[in-house]
Amino acid sequence: MKKKAVPKSPPKKSSPKKPAVTKGVGAKRTESAAAIVEELRKLGSQSTKNTLMKHGAREPFFGTKIQDMKPIQKRIKKDYQLALDLYATGISDAMYLAGLIADEMQMTKADLETWLKGAYWYMLSEYTVPWVAAEGPHGWALALKWIESKDEKTAAAGWTTLSNLIAVKPDDELDFAAFLKLLQRVQKTIHQQPNRVRAAMNMFVISCGGYSQPLTEKAQAIAKAIGIVEVDMGDTSCKTPFAPEYIAKMHARGTLGKKKKTCRC
Structure with missing residues (x-):
């Protein structure tokens, strides 16, 4: 008499691995341009605005010191799309910060031409x-x-x-x-x-x-x-x-x- 085949148990489904989130270049974005613009606004001062206007800056801008942008730069490191979004605001402080966090290897010729066209001082x-x-x-x-x-x-x-x-x-x-x-x-x-x-x-x-x-x-x-x-x-x-x-x-x-x-x- 032939033995009845015992059905095999279905293979256990393994849980999909969560993609690793790395910091810096290629990191998953957690900050928006709007939030960073608001952060820059709070860091601005009228005295810095007055100084920068003598050099050619014009509204809209907040008068944020470069040294006060450094912690934001350190936090974000490099973020290609966020840099594009910040530059596109037309706010000088945000545009300058965009340059600090831009991923230069992802920037295209068209991106750089667009940035130069929008650089008003x-x-x-x-x-x-x-x-x-x-x-x-x-x-x-x-x-x-x-x-x-x-x-x-x-x-x-x-x-x-x-x-x-x-x-x-x-x-x-x-x-x-x-x-x-x-x-x-x-x-x-x-x-x-x-x-x-x-x-x-x-x-x-x-x-x-x-x-x-x-x-x-x-x-x-x-x-x-x-x-x-x-x-x-x-x-x-x-x-x-x-x-x-x-x-x-x-x-x-x-x-x-x-x-x-x-x-x-």
């Missing part, structure tokens, strides 16, 4: 946007495009992007022949450029001389040939650095050729 167009561009994969191409623009803001952003590139990229990733040509271009044209472009070109010479030793000698010679660069800083106490002295000070400090870990601050 130099703290955004010459700091926030160039910082993120220089640390990402599109900095070189966009910088070369932007410096050809007839628009003062765009051209200045291009030169400051180049300055940041040379400050953070290893020398073996730099095209020295191209940088030498750019230095020669600055020498020939800087005094005929619009105000903010003159300022950006001057900093480009300093960056070449200070952050890449193979370019130091040439940059220093060009800085001396250029001489004093006149830049209208408006109703502020800011002064245009004299490139030969600035490069010499970096040499005296022993920091020539020392790269930055990040442009953003």
